[in-house]
Amino acid sequence: MWETIRENRRRTLFLAALMALLLMLTGYFAVEMLEPGAGAFGVFLAVCLWIFLSTVTWFQGDNILLAVSGAREIQRNDHPVLFNVVEEMTIASGLGKMPRIYIMDEEAPNAFAVGRSSSSTAVAVTKGLLSRLDRDELQGVIAHELSHIKNRDVLLMVMVGVMMGAIVIIADIAMRTMFYRSPRSRSSSRKGNEAQLVIMLIGLILIIVAPLLAELIYFAISRKREYLADACGAQFTRYPEGLARALEKISSSSIKLKSASKATAPMYIANPLSVTARGLSNLTSTHPPISERIKILRAMGGGSYKEYDQAYKKITGRPVGVIPFSALAQKEDVAAAEIRKVDTRTSVDRMRSATDVLWRISGYTTIVCACGTKLKIPPALANKKITCPHCGKIHEVSSNRN
Structure with missing residues (x-):
């Protein structure tokens, strides 16, 4: 598992470095085009802004995300089945400390996890998710979310998301400032004016394109981590079909998650926003195609990383898998679980149970x-x-x- 985490970090380090470079370039040209010769100060301001936002996020990011999502903490007696599932997956994942559990008063079925470290984590699920999923399906979703915590994906996405936010803020301020003041000339000579014109042109293009590029990088990192979380979730439960059925039910819902936004969308198990056009889905989607994820899970013969990687290459037709070679080298043949706990609750029972939780905590x-x-x-x-x-x-x- 630790080899997988390290490889996951290496794979996303390049994209995170691109985001950092884009942040510094945006800061440089945003100031340089307004105050010739002060570009270095723009880099300094950009880094300071990112440090400030990161500090706030580090200490209050989890609480902010939970508050924005309208999530409310529940106790064991509020929903014993959910607590039991989280306990099981905490042990299976080796997290050590059980995450706090939250529920959102949303009809759309979805879930997300937060936590900057394994000692301070939380899992949030919607009322719609608890109403629709049986125990095996719920277990698959929780296993997926705890995988994000185990792989340190949550902290990575929050920090990269803050970087994207800093880029958007700088670009927006620079664009607005251009309408209220004229840039100062670097030199009265023709050569100096030409150089300033080039810098202004580059800066203008960058502050327009930078937020879009930052968003694409952010989404690319998000898509990359989803495959690994599915693989880990299948290994924790030893029952890939549970997660596959859960994703099927989640994707079949036409209800939009009201509290979701572009910034928080990558944190969920499935894209909570409207689906983009098929031709652009690979670039602008926060998640891989959900139909593809379902097919991969159902093509698995067991619950190991090796089984997932083989299924991934078979379904996508890509020669290279998503599981790190170091993890594939480990001898971990995990047979799919044959005996499952029977969930005797009906859909009406699940709906009533989820609704009662919200009544009680209110x-x-x-x-x-x-x-x-x-x-x-x-x-x-x-x-x-x-x-x-x-x-x-x-x-x-x-x-x-x-």
Whole structure:
């Protein structure tokens, strides 16, 4: 596993270095075209901006992402099945410490993970995901998300995303400034004016193109990490079909995730935004084609990296796989699990369970009347008397009722 993590870092280091270079070039030309001779100061400002944003992200990035997504933390008694699955996959992945668990009040089925280190992590799932997936499918999704934490993908994507944000900010400020002031001339000579004109032209092109290039690099890193997370998830569960079915259900949903944005989209297990045109999907998509991911998982004969790599090359037709050679060299023939835990819950049960979690964490009280009616009482009616609309029985609502 550690060889896989190191190889994953090496593979993305080049793209991250390109992003850093693009950031410095944007800072240089943005200032140089406005203040000839001050380009080096622009590089300094760009680096300072990135350091500032990275510092904020390092200490509060997880909380910000969870807050923006509307995720709320839950406890074991809120959803025992979900907690049990996360516990199992924490052990299988070797994380050591179990992530905190959050739920989002979203109908779209999706999930993401956050955490700058294995000691401070969290997994968030939507109500729609809990409503649609059975236990095996949910296990596949959780295994995939814990793979991102294990492979340190979460920290990488957050930091690269901050770099992309810095590029967008610098380019936007430079573009707006151009409309309010004229650049100062470097020299009164014709040669000096020509040089300044060239710099202005390069700078103008760069501040227009840089945000687009940064976005493409960001998405490229995101796509690269998804394949490895699928492979790790299949190994943790030893049941690739579970994740394949989960991805199938997620992709079949036409509901858009309201809280998602371009910046947060790569963090999810599947692209939460509208699908791009097929011809541009390889460049502008945050994730690999989900149909391709499903086919790869179903082509696996077992649950090992080797099986995934062979399936990847077979389905995509590419001569080179996605699993590092160092990981393939390890002897780890993992047979697919044949005996699965039977999930006796119906789709109605799963929907009711997911909805009840949101009621509970919102402070609502559940009262089961003798006639069988379940009453959901809002916090505002605590310590008051409620009449059952079906049988007329009067119930006293306690403020500390669970």
